[in-house]
Amino acid sequence: MSSFDDALNRFALKLDARSRAVFVGVATEVQRSVVHGSEVTGAPGQPVDTGNLRDSWIPEFTSPTTWQTTTNVGYAPIVEHNLRGVTFRNHGPHSVALTRVGFPRIVTKVTADMAGAR
């Protein structure tokens, strides 16, 4: 009986470790998609002139189960929404929106990578 309990405990620990790994992996992939662009979501990433906007996105684990990335750059919404006919020499707009709608693809990719399916 105790060996069964031990097995259950080992499984629980393994499951917890896997969950944390998926969480961290998904957060990392979201950050990459928003900032640098992603083939998974189609997000182009933040356009770079001086690098101010790209470097302003700060990822943060706010609790064991929550994560966020934020920017305090005032013109970030103009870039995100492609307002005022902004010209993009590299990367492009809508990276946050594309990352949001591509989130299921991110989760699928991260879990598949962890399972060694790809």
Next chain:
Amino acid sequence: MIDFLLAQLAFRTRAATLVVSTTGSATLGATAAGYTRAAGSFVTDGFLVGMEVVPTGFTQTAPGVVSAITATLLTIDGGRTVQTAGAARSLTVGLPSLHAWENDSPLTRYVTRPFLEEDFVPGGSSNTTWPARIGLFDQDGLAIYKWYGVQNVGVDAISASVTALMRLFTPGTYLALADGSSIQVRGDVAVKRSQIMNTGDGWAVCIVTIPWRTTTRNVVAA
């Protein structure tokens, strides 16, 4: 794989059917101030300050922007050509007559008139079943409409307009493409709108984002 041009055109076609508010066919007149009616109510019909109305049945058919409203008088910025009351006329608020589709020649904008911009944004794609040759090929993306309303007249007109636009693209809405394929408005991440933001140069903008998805059979070229 879908034809992106056809997909973009399908979104435009549906957006063009937008009716935010209308008198329907009614007996209407025009004065130097705007439009008049003896029966019915411009208020009840849903007109709001800052909306652009398109007249039909009048001699002057140019759109006009509402600057004040009572039940029987719809005041139009700049006034109207006087015309006695007549039947079978209408006033309708739809998609702004000034709109810039992607890569059109630059739009001449007027700070007293609403206008609309379009972004059609392809997203991710992946083959979801095996083998690839006949697998299911998922594609998604965003149709984005940026509604620029008249600045400093409150949120009513812009909010009512984008809400009506969003109701054309509720989750599960199918858009038929000209080649027989279709795309669907997503429900897991669904149509949304932004806060109304003052652009600082004459307009206030609200952005409607419509996530879409399509699944087709993958074809591998010979």
